[in-house]
Amino acid sequence: xxxxxxxxxxxxxxxxxxxxxxxxxxxxxxxxxxxxxxxxxxxxxxxxxxxxxxxxxxxxxxxxxxxxxxxxxxxxxxxxxxxxxxxxxxxxxxxxxxxxxxxxxxxxxxxxxxxxxxxxxxxxxxxxxxxxxxxxxxxxxxxxxxxxxxxxxxxxxxxxxxxxxxxxxxxxxxxxxxxxxxxxxxxxxxxxxxxxxxxxxxxxxxxxxxxxxxxxxxxxxxxxxxxxxxxxxxxxxxxxxxxxxxxx
Amino acid sequence: xxxxxxxxxxxxxxxxxxxxxxxxxxxxxxxxxxxxxxxxxxxxxxxxxxxxxxxxxxxxxxxxxxxxxxxxxxxxxxxxxxxxxxxxxxxxxxxxxxxxxxxxxxxxxxxxxxxxx
Numbered sequence: 460x461x462x463x464x465x466x467x468x469x470x471x472x473x474x475x476x477x478x479x480x481x482x483x484x485x486x487x488x489x490x491x492x493x494x495x496x497x498x499x500x501x502x503x504x505x506x507x508x509x510x511x512x513x514x515x516x517x518x519x520x521x522x523x524x525x526x527x528x529x530x531x532x533x534x535x536x537x538x539x540x541x542x543x544x545x546x547x548x549x550x551x552x553x554x555x556x557x558x559x560x561x562x563x564x565x566x567x568x569x570x571x572x573x574x575x576x577x578x579x580x581x582x583x584x585x586x587x588x589x590x591x592x593x594x595x596x597x598x599x600x601x602x603x604x605x606x607x608x609x610x611x612x613x614x615x616x617x618x619x620x621x622x623x624x625x626x627x628x629x630x631x632x633x634x635x636x637x638x639x640x641x642x643x644x645x646x647x648x649x650x651x652x653x654x655x656x657x658x659x660x661x662x663x664x665x666x667x668x669x670x671x672x673x674x675x676x677x678x679x680x681x682x683x684x685x686x687x688x689x690x691x692x693x694x695x696x697x698x699x700x701x702x703x704x705x706x707x
Numbered sequence: 708x709x710x711x712x713x714x715x716x717x718x719x720x721x722x723x724x725x726x727x728x729x730x731x732x733x734x735x736x737x738x739x740x741x742x743x744x745x746x747x748x749x750x751x752x753x754x755x756x757x758x759x760x761x762x763x764x765x766x767x768x769x770x771x772x773x774x775x776x777x778x779x780x781x782x783x784x785x786x787x788x789x790x791x792x793x794x795x796x797x798x799x800x801x802x803x804x805x806x807x808x809x810x811x812x813x814x815x816x817x818x819x820x821x822x823x824x
Contacts, residue, residue, distance in 0.1 A: 483803060486745060491782040492818045689817055699814050703776040704803045705742050706769035707735070 483706050489698045496647060496657050496693055503594035504537040504694075505650065507587065508544030510551070510574045512565025513604035514639075516675035520544060523601045523643065523683070530687055535695045540591055547598070551577040568642070571600045578646050581653035588650030595694075596648040599658070603679055606640045606664060609633065638666035639675065641682035645690055659693055661686045734764035741773060753777050768797040772804045775811070784815050 498504075506527045511519025524544045532539045551561050551574050561573030577583075584596060612634045615627050640662065647657040663682040667673050691697060741756030754777045760770035775790035791808040798804060 484742065484746075486776070488776060488780040490779050490784075490814050492814070493782070692817065699817075701810055701814070703779070703807045703810065705745065705773050705776060706803060707738055707742065 483704050485702050486705050487700065487702050489700050492692050492697045492699060494692060494694055494696050495659075498537065498595055498694055501593075501595040501650070502538060503540050503592060504531055504535065505540040505542065505587075505591050505594040505596050506531070506544070507596050507598045508547050509599055509601045509643075510547050510565060510571060510577070511601040511603070512570065513567070513602045514675060517603050517679045519601035519603050519679075520547075522676070522679060526680075526683055526687075527597060527690070530691060531694070534691050537595065537694070540594055542591065545587065545598075547574075547577060550583065565600075565602065567604070568602060571602065571644075574600065578648070578655060583653070584648045584650070585653030588648075588653060591650065593650040595656075596650050597645060598648065599644045599646040601644075602640075602642040603675075603682075604640050604642075605637070605675075606666070607635070607637045607669075608666060609635050612636070635669040636666040637669050638664060638673075639678045639682065640664040641679065641686065643686060645693070647693070657693065659689070661689060730764045731767065734760040734767050734770060737763065738767070738770050738773060741770075741777075745773070745777065750777050750780050754781070766797055768794045768801060768804065771797070772801075772807060776807060779811055779814075784818060787811060788815060 506524050509520045509523050511523065513519065521544070528539050528541070531537060548561070548563065552563075562570045565571055578598065587596060588594065610633075611631050613629050613631050616630045618626050618628055620626065641664070642660070642662045644658060644660045646655055648654065649656050663685045665678055665682055688697065688699075737756045737760035741753040741760065744756065745753035754774065757770050757774040757777060760767055761774060764770070771790045771794035775787045775794060778784070778787035778790060788811070791804070791811060794804050795801070795808060
């Protein structure tokens with residue numbers, strides 16, 4: 460009799476548990492992200508160039524200017540101005556004594572500090588604005604530096620026991636890893652007034668096994684891929700696609 | 708006879724709070740309807756249904772999870788965060804809610820990234 464009672468109660472519990480767990484279904488969503496800046500006053504955008512450095516393997520100014528222009532062409536409503544990028548390093552050095560001039564080769568963030576006045580030079584940017592019919596001007600700094608870090612890395616390894624059965628076990632090894640750090644600062648200048656409207660910074664890094672020969676340029680593009688969505692969402696609204704789980 | 712009375716007592720115990728059970732049943736209907744309309748792309752209607760479900764039963768974590776997803780889809784990120792956090796307070800070990808919340812946070816962090824100027 461007691462066994463029968465236990466059976467009845469356990470079935471009741473099972474029903475309760477099943478109904479509590481419920482079921483789920485996957486659904487696609489598109490999350491809209493509003494633009495950080497209001498650029499409705501502009502019809503054109505001029506990616507003017509960047510103060511760049513860190514490594515000689517990649518021309519940060521040239522590559523960033525090209526990449527941003529091509530992204531803006533397809534993902535923004537602004538008309539992209541095709542013109543040579545500005546000789547910003549020369550402009551920054553103009554009118555300064557040689558010992559006060561910013562370093563010609565930028566190696567680290569400290570070297571970039573010497574260029575801060577360039578972006579705050581309202582007269583210069585206003586003049587550039589007039590030249591290109593008062594666009595939104597995009598400029599800034601790009602530091603792309605080699606990086607090395609030694610650390611414990613976990614990888615999976617196949618092992619076979621005495622019966623020939625295969626197993627995958629985690630193995631921790633000390634590894635030398637090399638890669639790059641990308642630290643861009645994007646500065647948005649109003650071409651009508653020459654003043655800075657907005658600026659945004661990012662920092663991304665990538666590491667590979669020391670024996671893996673990855674070209675610096677492909678690392679640069681991999682890191683820029685991570686930065687670009689945030690850059691674009693400053694200027695135009697974006698929709699980010701994803702999937703979520705609905706529960707019952 | 709004795710067994711029957713024990714089973715009856717068990718059933719009575721299960722139905723001890725009929726008001727709570729009714730509220731959860733009604734909320735569940737709203738959640739199911741919300742899922743059906745969301746799958747057809749009618750997100751505003753889904754929000755209405757899931758908000759109703761959370762009013763009927765404020766302890767219904769699944770309803771809060773779904774509401775958070777709908778707010779996300781509509782770009783109401785602050786409301787989405789609030790709903791996810793309430794859902795996780797109610798069911799901190801629910802792996803599916805946690806997964807949704809992690810994905811949401813990636814987007815939310817990007818949208819609210821600290822910019823200068």
